[in-house]
Amino acid sequence: GAGVSQSPSNKVTEKGKDVELRCDPISGHTALYWYRQRLGQGLEFLIYFQGNSAPDKSGLPSDRFSAERTGESVSTLTIQRTQQEDSAVYLCGSGGAPGELFFGEGSRLTVL
Amino acid sequence: AQSVTQLDSQVPVFEEAPVELRCNYSSSVSVYLFWYVQYPNQGLQLLLKYLSGSTLVKGINGFEAEFNKSQTSFHLRKPSVHISDTAEYFCAVRTQGGSEKLVFGKGTKLTVNP
DSSP states (O other): OOSOEEEOSEEEEOTTOOEEEEEEOOTTOOEEEEEEEOTTOOEEEEEEEETTSOOBOTTOOSTTEEEEEOTTSOEEEEEOSOOGGGOEEEEEEEESSTTOOEEOOOEEEEEO | OOEEEOSOSEEEEETTOOEEEOOEEEOSSOEEEEEEEEOTTSOEEEEEEEOSSOSEEEOGGGOEEEEETTTTEEEEEESSOOGGGOEEEEEEEEESSSOOOOEEOOOEEEEEEO
16 A cells, blocks of 8 residues: 555553554565554554564563564554553554654554 | 653744754664654654764755764754644664664654744
């Protein structure tokens, strides 16, 4: 597609439920990043994929968070047993050149 | 590990005034530096980047930034701002080689008043 597409754009869930967020990167982009943006805060790095290399998972806050990516295509971020502190906008960015990322509009997650 | 500090969380200015948004970074190795902008209710977009070469880089919408290695800074400037520049601005750093993790600062909210 023309840009990075994220779905759902909004998700409201109950505490304890699992959620899955999806990111469709720009075709041909080898790098894919997930960030979390809490209200009034900066971007918190979660995970980074580059082609078929092992992902950099150093930013995942707990073992409730996981992410997958098949080759250079779609990525899914899964949060298990959601907590209220997981409420945030989850941003996905893809890119080809170092640090030059194109971002989606994010998935806003609200945990009640 | 690299880190980024944006010293001002909010910067209010009047239209047509100059503005400088400050960014300092910390890294033990050489870095690439970036500024991203997030307009209200929109996604982030790249404003400008420093990879190598000239330390003064120009970006979109009349913004420019200067890389100062000795002061580990990458401040963003515009000589005359418009109402439409109201947005949140994020500085980001990535090391050259090694991990390709892109680390962002906490952002500076620029509000341009008439």
